[in-house]
Amino acid sequence: MSADLYDVAVLGGxxxxxxxxxxxxxxxxxxxxxxRAPRHFRGGNSRHTRNLRCMHAAPTDVLTxxxxxxxxxxxxxxxxxxxxxxxxxxxxxxxxxxxxxRMGRFGxxxxxxxxxxxxxxxxxxxxxxxxxxxxxxxxxxxxRLGVRVAYDAEVIGLSIRDGRFESATVRMxxxxxxxxxxxxxxxxxxxxxxxEWLAEIWGExxxxxxxxxxxxxxxxVLRLMLDAGAEPxxxxxxxHAVAIDARAPKFDGGIVTRLDSVPLGIVxxxxxxxxxxxxxxxxxxxxxxxxxxxxxxxxQIAYSIVDSKALGRFMPSVFPPMVAGSVRELAAAINVPAGxxxxxxxxxxxxxxPGTFDHQALDDCRTEGLVPNKTHWAQRLDAPPFHAYxxxxxxxxxYLGVKVDERARVVMKGGxxxxxxxxxxxxAGNILxxxxxxxxxxxxxxxFGEIAGRESFRE
Amino acid sequence: xxxxxxxxxxxxxxxxxEAYCPVFQAMEQRVTFSPGDLTxxxxxxxxxxxxxxxxxxxxxxxFGIDVPRTLSKLRVESYESFAWPSxxxxxxxxPWAITLAAVAIGALVLSGxxxxxxxxxxxxxxxxxxxxxxxxxxxxxYxxxxxGTMVTIFGVAGLFAILALGIGHxxxxxxxxxxxxxxxxxxxxxxxxxxxxxxxxxxxxxEDCVDAEETRRPWRRWMHHCTFYGFALCFASTTVAAIYxxxxxxxAPYAYTSIPVVLGTLGGVGLLIGPAGLFLVDRGRDAxxxxxxxxxxGGPFLALLFLTSxxxxxxxxxxxxxxxxxLLVVHLALVLALFITxxxxxxxxxxxxxxxxxxxxxxxx
Numbered sequence: 133m134s135a136d137l138y139d140v141a142v143l144g145g146x147x148x149x150x151x152x153x154x155x156x157x158x159x160x161x162x163x164x165x166x167x168r169a170p171r172h173f174r175g176g177n178s179r180h181t182r183n184l185r186c187m188h189a190a191p192t193d194v195l196t197x198x199x200x201x202x203x204x205x206x207x208x209x210x211x212x213x214x215x216x217x218x219x220x221x222x223x224x225x226x227x228x229x230x231x232x233x234r235m236g237r238f239g240x241x242x243x244x245x246x247x248x249x250x251x252x253x254x255x256x257x258x259x260x261x262x263x264x265x266x267x268x269x270x271x272x273x274x275x276r277l278g279v280r281v282a283y284d285a286e287v288i289g290l291s292i293r294d295g296r297f298e299s300a301t302v303r304m305x306x307x308x309x310x311x312x313x314x315x316x317x318x319x320x321x322x323x324x325x326x327x328e329w330l331a332e333i334w335g336e337x338x339x340x341x342x343x344x345x346x347x348x349x350x351x352x353v354l355r356l357m358l359d360a361g362a363e364p365x366x367x368x369x370x371x372h373a374v375a376i377d378a379r380a381p382k383f384d385g386g387i388v389t390r391l392d393s394v395p396l397g398i399v400x401x402x403x404x405x406x407x408x409x410x411x412x413x414x415x416x417x418x419x420x421x422x423x424x425x426x427x428x429x430x431x432q433i434a435y436s437i438v439d440s441k442a443l444g445r446f447m448p449s450v451f452p453p454m455v456a457g458s459v460r461e462l463a464a465a466i467n468v469p470a471g472x473x474x475x476x477x478x479x480x481x482x483x484x485x486p487g488t489f490d491h492q493a494l495d496d497c498r499t500e501g502l503v504p505n506k507t508h509w510a511q512r513l514d515a516p517p518f519h520a521y522x523x524x525x526x527x528x529x530x531y532l533g534v535k536v537d538e539r540a541r542v543v544m545k546g547g548x549x550x551x552x553x554x555x556x557x558x559x560a561g562n563i564l565x566x567x568x569x570x571x572x573x574x575x576x577x578x579x580f581g582e583i584a585g586r587e588s589f590r591e
Numbered sequence: 592x593x594x595x596x597x598x599x600x601x602x603x604x605x606x607x608x609e610a611y612c613p614v615f616q617a618m619e620q621r622v623t624f625s626p627g628d629l630t631x632x633x634x635x636x637x638x639x640x641x642x643x644x645x646x647x648x649x650x651x652x653x654f655g656i657d658v659p660r661t662l663s664k665l666r667v668e669s670y671e672s673f674a675w676p677s678x679x680x681x682x683x684x685x686p687w688a689i690t691l692a693a694v695a696i697g698a699l700v701l702s703g704x705x706x707x708x709x710x711x712x713x714x715x716x717x718x719x720x721x722x723x724x725x726x727x728x729x730x731x732x733y734x735x736x737x738x739g740t741m742v743t744i745f746g747v748a749g750l751f752a753i754l755a756l757g758i759g760h761x762x763x764x765x766x767x768x769x770x771x772x773x774x775x776x777x778x779x780x781x782x783x784x785x786x787x788x789x790x791x792x793x794x795x796x797x798e799d800c801v802d803a804e805e806t807r808r809p810w811r812r813w814m815h816h817c818t819f820y821g822f823a824l825c826f827a828s829t830t831v832a833a834i835y836x837x838x839x840x841x842x843a844p845y846a847y848t849s850i851p852v853v854l855g856t857l858g859g860v861g862l863l864i865g866p867a868g869l870f871l872v873d874r875g876r877d878a879x880x881x882x883x884x885x886x887x888x889g890g891p892f893l894a895l896l897f898l899t900s901x902x903x904x905x906x907x908x909x910x911x912x913x914x915x916x917x918l919l920v921v922h923l924a925l926v927l928a929l930f931i932t933x934x935x936x937x938x939x940x941x942x943x944x945x946x947x948x949x950x951x952x953x954x955x956x
Contacts, residue, residue, distance in 0.1 A: 173652075241798070258610070260611070260796060261611060262608070264644075264645050268804055272805035386605070388604035388648070448622050450600055450604040
């Protein structure tokens with residue numbers, strides 16, 4: 133491997149990396165993919181994904197209705213609060229229109245619309261079988277095109293001279309090797325799985341964070357690039373965090389650790405106190421703020437409590453609820469002070485105003501006179517058994533990345549690098565300065581992966 | 592059972608596989624999974640394997656989700672629990688031994704009755720001088736064994752098999768909380784039958800299902816079709832022959848161009864290609880996709896079908912040769928062994944799969 137000179141070295145093994153590798157190899161380039169994970173866990177966080185967001189003017193075989201460029205752009209502006217590079221965002225949006233078809237050429241399969249559990253059939257195309265199936269088809273296509281894939285291969289050094297990439301030092305089970313290539317595509321994700329890095333930002337609290345995805349996104353390539361003078365983009369101190377079941381594994385718990393019970397009951401911290409309006413908005417929209425809310429609580433833990441009226445109204449959870457016949461039993465089960473919990477529930481119940489409960493709409497069931505109030509779906513907790521789920525912050529991704537131009541070239545302090553390209557989470561901060569909208573991460577990876585692959589090998 | 596329940600809870604919280612097949616769609620209708628639910632889901636599964644390769648939680652992930660293999664194991668356990676009489680469940684643990692025993696019994700019974708035409712010693716030494724040249728030349732099967740004897744032996748064995756399969760089916764529907772023989776009414780029943788006859792769920796996504804990661808080939812489906820429809824044509828051939836004999840008094844052997852012979856020949860060819868093909872397909876499939884207990888059931892059943900068909904076709908071609916009587920005895924012994932083992936081997940998957948597919952269509956309606 134060290135003796136070979138590749139046309140393109142792709143650092144990373146997720147969707148953006150494979151889109152780049154396939155685009156370059158499809159044009160005849162000699163490509164190597166350097167994937168840090170072992171074969172079984174290949175695919176980065178893409179293996180946990182399910183869909184990508186696509187603009188389309190009319191219904192397609194995988195999308196319903198229409199989703200225009202302007203509507204997509206409006207969604208990006210809304211979730212980011214305007215912290216976005218509009219030119220790059222529009223480039224991504226226009227590129228998304230053709231993405232399912234281009235992915236299909238490499239064996240990706242999509243499921244018919246209207247079956248998705250999340251009602252995203254209009255805006256998002258769903259991978260048949262999910263992201264791991266997508267990655268399997270992409271790796272199979274890469275194999276057919278002669279792309280070389282190195283698994284268990286961690287990039288530990290980059291040789292960049294005068295803004296030009298020369299080689300990468302790669303640590304493999306058999307020893308360190310130099311991978312030389314005419315161009316490099318950085319597609320190695322963020323640093324959300326790097327617990328030390330998280331601790332630099334969040335301090336002690338980071339110890340209680342759960343990483344929802346791959347343990348291999350430690351940000352090594354990102355840090356090497358920033359040290360080499362790449363322009364940073366995105367808030368270095370922010371990550372996307374949602375509230376997930378505290379019993380989830382430290383890494384790779386993926387989708388099944390999510391909990392949808394929050395709007396249907398109350399959430400208390402370890403002292404038994406409520407701390408935020410559980411009924412502020414629909415769960416998918418508010419889902420993302422709860423990671424930060426729980427992270428700000430003592431010991432980064434909270435408990436979602438519902439009574440028997442809520443059962444069957446939220447997606448089944450993979451972990452069993454803690455069940456109790458009375459508030460006292462419940463307090464013992466979740467180890468919070470019984471007196472405080474009892475008074476929290478008493479005061480909450482007393483503050484609930486009469487209303488017509490409708491968990492499908494922003495209904496008029498609310499509390500009055502509480503701090504904080506619950507503004508929708510407030511019902512008394514009075515029908516035992518009570519069910520409780522422990523919550524912790526679950527980190528999905530980080531925002532810090534490298535700045536790129538419209539050709540996916542990395543912008544260095546001294547100017548644009550001619551043979552260094554970036555795609556996926558490592559440059560997503562160009563478009564998503566903050567916030568998130570479902571499926572846009574995969575769109576960024578797909579579109580910029582394709583651009584990076586194409587631009588890195590021009591005959 | 593506990594592993595299956597854990598897996599279904601994880602799957603139900605994930606649902607990425609919901610577009611693959613009815614197992615996941617049926618799963619989403621449930622919040623908890625009783626043993627009956629799991630039995631139903633296990634028998635609904637066609638063991639294709641897409642969901643294993645697609646699974647972000649497949650081993651070595653600590654959740655260890657391996658739906659095809661778990662349901663495969665559960666399926667064989669359900670065959671055992673529905674077997675009638677109950678002690679016959681042991682057949683699923685020693686499929687080769689039971690099949691060989693059935694062949695031995697078949698050979699014993701058949702050569703015993705064939706002894707009316709000649710002695711066991713003659714059979715053993717292929718010495719058929721007791722047979723007249725005329726009998727052999729006209730392929731007079733009933734000189735070897737009278738029509739009445741044949742009807743009695745195979746009628747008893749066949750009725751017993753139907754009874755045992757029927758009771759198994761009843762136990763399945765009871766366990767999965769359906770009324771006995773349900774869904775006869777209405778289009779749900781027809782759609783379920785159509786799904787079974789077309790093996791819809793081995794190619795419902797528009798492409799064939801996998802044999803190994805990203806390896807999709809149609810052979811498992813086509814070889815199954817050869818086997819199933821070959822079996823059906825042979826059954827039709829026998830039925831037509833019975834009508835000829837009983838209604839019209841036309842006695843076998845029939846001409847090569849007659850309906851029973853044409854049906855039997857086509858079916859017989861299907862039962863050579865199909866079982867041989869399925870054997871090769873199974874050998875080439877990723878062993879992770881099914882449990883050893885289920886894989887072990889395939890071999891003896893396929894061998895029995897293949898040999899039954901082979902001897903049947905040889906009998907047709909060589910029916911005017913001196914060793915016809917021996918061949919006839921061997922063929923009939925294999926057929927009898929097939930009848931005896933039908934309720935206690937791989938064959939039952941068809942009964943429970945069809946019942947599960949019908950239940951799925953009814954729940955969907």
